[in-house]
Amino acid sequence: MEIGPYLMLASLEGAVTAAVLALTAVGLSLVFGVMRVVNVAHGEFFMLGAVLAWWITSLIGGHPALGFAVALLVVPVLVGLLAAAADMTVLKRVAYDPERTIVATIGILYILQQVTLMTYGADARPVEPPFNTRLALPWVEFVGGKLQLYWPWGLSTTSYKLAVIGAAAGVLLGVWWGMTRTKVGLLMRATQMDRDMALAFGIPVERVYALVFGLGAGLAAMAAVLIVPIQQAHYLMGGDPLLLSFIVVIIGGLGSLPGTVVAAILIGLSDGIISVFFSPTLAKILATLLVALVLVFRPQGLFGVRRA
């Protein structure tokens, strides 16, 4: 088989990674942008999303689609509420001081991880996808000087993977709409631009912070619910999304949502393609190298604005 079909397959796998990564990283970026807080526990909210999705689907039973639908709706809310509570009880108490919030979120990371280990255990558990039809993919070839489609053997994806890409795109559009077109989004952006003036114009900044922290964690949890039928839930699964989210957020520009999405697509796709043709390790090496280059030559990120 020629290279084209392989490239398409790798791109599709990369697109799934990119979609989930974009959701997770936008959550991280939102928290950093509005609150100036580096949330080291972000990956654990992702992990918690996957574990809770397993718990809810196994609790409900019946058709896999039913449990999955409930998990998709309930889990991000649960994780978001937990994060908002962590914000109000921990981060608010350390007054969002940059160094102390990093230490505090490291603490939250270990608490979430170890509580999961003690309750859920060390096993990796699967969640059944709500639907999973195999879709054969066509490719083009020249037969007698004319283009025609054919279906190479083994070239396929699943309907669920395409749905993940679609769902992530939908949620991201929703976040964009919420930030730019709603009153709550206006309050968040005003808080992001000038915290003191937001207070001086009656914006309850503390509540906005709790909301943003919850929303950021909820987005990570939603990404995890979407990926868990492909990846399995495990108590240590938060590490990779955290690292990749930071890579994406730095490349895209801290606090810039469009930059974050573009960087997620870039990193996700290249990760998929390089993993298929070379090795996953090389993909991670190149991503990390890219971060280093961005930090040296364009510290504000590709889409970031240099702060005075």
Next chain:
Amino acid sequence: MLELSNLNVAYGRAQVLRDLSLTVASGEILCLLGRNGAGKTTTMKAIMGLLPLMSGRIALDGQAVSDLPPHRVPRTGIGYIPQGRGLFAELTVAQNLEIGLMVRKSGPEVLEGVLELFPRLRERFRQRAETLSGGEQQMLATARALCLEPEVLLLDEPTEGLQPSMIELIRQVIVVMRDRGVAVLLVEQRVDAVLAVADRVAFIENGRNLETLDAAALRADHDILQRHLGV
């Protein structure tokens, strides 16, 4: 009436205000004069609840504003126009004003009234605040504070860096607000601008009250300015 009694405020360990007391009556313009670092801007931030009080009390019509969390302060009717304007730079003129309107849930008629005072803002309505000229930005900062139908207006160097026509416009708006019964606390460096509008002038030095005088007395006797400001 806005009353500040015996305010003590510090940035970290550096105390800036020491037992500072002021009163601004409704329908009066009180001008705060003092050298750089005397505590003028600090006084305004303290009123807005942006700096914690070590001791003292701030009251609006008898209600203790200083007991409220910061975001509740503007809801009592205090409009703040900070030094440097403090606009939400990436938001449009309309959105900046909307945030002002939300403070006390003012209706669209308030916005209309404000836009009548500043017709230029209507032309720039969908533009981002950062794309406005300096004068227009000052109009927007003032308009945003007026959107909450204030009983008290705090203006921190509103004419800084503006051309004369713009200074005159801002001055007129301040006078209009006074005539509507708003208590105006004005910080201003330019003494001639102060004497043109102020009803009373409060001199402060190193965060302490020096002397509070009627502006008329000051206009009659320029030696007082010489004494307190060295100008």
